[in-house]
Amino acid sequence: MQTVTANEAKQNFGQVIDKALQGPVSITKHGRPSVVITSDAEYKKLIDLKRKLLQAELCEGFDSLDRGEVSPRTAEQIAEDVLKRYLNK
16 A cells, blocks of 8 residues: 655645555555545445445344344344444444
């Protein structure tokens, strides 16, 4: 992954976009990683993967509940945790 400073990204944004179309570009601020710029296609793939992982976690949780391995209260807590992760809260 290529890395550029925030100042470089600001001054050469068009070039950073071109680089991001080839692969993710990490932007650093004050010497620390801050954000990653990626193509729209790659972003959509990541969101789809995130959705599939959430579905798998929910299915596993419901299967555990059906097998009696977790209580309904625990299932509610699991659902809250999954939603928090999914919604990035």
